[in-house]
Amino acid sequence: MNTLEPVRAAAPVWQGVINAYRAWMPSVTDHMSIVTLHEGNTPLIRADHISGLTDCDVWLKVEGTNPTGSFKDRGMTVAVSKAVEAGADMIVCASTGNTSASAAAYAARAGIKAVVLVPKGDITLGKLAQAVRYGAEIVEVAGTFDDCLRIARELADEHPVALVNSVNDHRLAGQQTVAFEIVDALGDAPDLHCLPVGGAGNITALWRGYTAYERAERASHRPRIWGFQAAGAAPLVLGHTVEAPETVATAIRIGDPASRDGALAARDESGGQITSVSDEQILAAYRLVARHEGIFVEPASAVGIAGLLTEHAAGRVPPAQRIVITVTGNGLKDPDASMLDGYDPVETSTVTTAVARALNLA
Numbered sequence: 001m002n003t004l005e006p007v008r009a010a011a012p013v014w015q016g017v018i019n020a021y022r023a024w025m026p027s028v029t030d031h032m033s034i035v036t037l038h039e040g041n042t043p044l045i046r047a048d049h050i051s052g053l054t055d056c057d058v059w060l061k062v063e064g065t066n067p068t069g070s071f072k073d074r075g076m077t078v079a080v081s082k083a084v085e086a087g088a089d090m091i092v093c094a095s096t097g098n099t100s101a102s103a104a105a106y107a108a109r110a111g112i113k114a115v116v117l118v119p120k121g122d123i124t125l126g127k128l129a130q131a132v133r134y135g136a137e138i139v140e141v142a143g144t145f146d147d148c149l150r151i152a153r154e155l156a157d158e159h160p161v162a163l164v165n166s167v168n169d170h171r172l173a174g175q176q177t178v179a180f181e182i183v184d185a186l187g188d189a190p191d192l193h194c195l196p197v198g199g200a201g202n203i204t205a206l207w208r209g210y211t212a213y214e215r216a217e218r219a220s221h222r223p224r225i226w227g228f229q230a231a232g233a234a235p236l237v238l239g240h241t242v243e244a245p246e247t248v249a250t251a252i253r254i255g256d257p258a259s260r261d262g263a264l265a266a267r268d269e270s271g272g273q274i275t276s277v278s279d280e281q282i283l284a285a286y287r288l289v290a291r292h293e294g295i296f297v298e299p300a301s302a303v304g305i306a307g308l309l310t311e312h313a314a315g316r317v318p319p320a321q322r323i324v325i326t327v328t329g330n331g332l333k334d335p336d337a338s339m340l341d342g343y344d345p346v347e348t349s350t351v352t353t354a355v356a357r358a359l360n361l362a
């Protein structure tokens with residue numbers, strides 16, 4: 001028998017977003033047990049290079065440092081805790097990859113089963129590897145993400161499985177905490193917040209968080225919200241669904257956003273906009289943020305940066321704004337994207353002087 005007392009930490013340990021912000025989540029009750037991987041508390045890092053390019057004060061909220069490598073964990077802790085409270089022993093989600101990794105991890109943590117529906121052949125290696133290792137039941141659907149979401153909803157309607165896509169309001173309750181952390185760190189809301197938009201749960205939750213904090217007078221104002229979609233998957237820009245969405249940013253290859261209304265409300269109530277960027281612009285931002293800020297993100301996560309730089313080039317970004325950009329997921333999720341450019345190693349023998357010569361040091 002293990003009789004060891006848990007070691008008491010010398011400093012308070014971050015216990016996850018529910019523990020930090022439960023007062024803002026009415027559905028979380030004191031007696032519920034919390035399924036957490038200590039998500040949240042992600043770094044807000046000044047982007048010196050991008051600030052210089054835009055004459056603004058630009059900060060990156062680096063969500064790739066969450067336990068499964070994306071912002072999805074903020075909402076998953078709430079959704080899975082609530083599912084367990086309700087007695088579920090199986091959760092289901094549709095995903096372009098990150099939601100499935102997160103659902104699989106939190107299900108493993110809770111000791112329940114996760115079923116993840118993904119578009120066959122369209123999710124990145126890192127994300128698939130996560131779902132496999134956490135032990136999810138993986139269903140590869142011969143269709144798009146939008147097909148997967150329809151099936152997941154129908155399964156949850158007709159069978160005893162809990163749907164944990166962000167149509168589940170508990171997900172949004174958790175995801176809004178990103179806005180709380182930003183205001184708590186900066187002392188007030190920024191002027192402008194840029195982020196990628198796919199199914200649009202994240203932009204909906206972000207706006208909800210800023211709104212809650214402003215109402216409680218934790219912030220003096222709410223930022224304008226600029227959402228960006230990939231040009232080949234831009235239903236909110238075009239104003240209609242896209243049957244066959246296509247973009248290098250596979251995470252946001254979505255033609256029919258479930259949280260469309262929330263996205264349009266965030267845009268309109270904030271005096272913001274939702275526009276699109278090309279795959280070339282996405283990949284340029286993806287390279288830039290790694291090379292010049294030291295932050296490796298997946299292509300979809302560079303979309304907010306691509307958008308800001310595009311708007312700046314068009315003369316539409318006033319100087320001296322304080323801007324936060326959510327970079328939503330870790331670059332290791334998509335190793336193939338990084339290798340698209342190839343690489344050029346220095347090849348040498350095992351002799352140090354030969355290495356020095358190859359490096360032009362000698």
Ligand code: F0G
Nearest residue numbers: 095096098099198199200201202328329
């Ligand atoms: N960035 C990343 C890395 C994502 O994985 C997603 C969505 C988004 C941005 C867009 O967020 O959908 O709330 O507008 N990924 C979902 C998934 C669809 O299944 O992992 P959104």
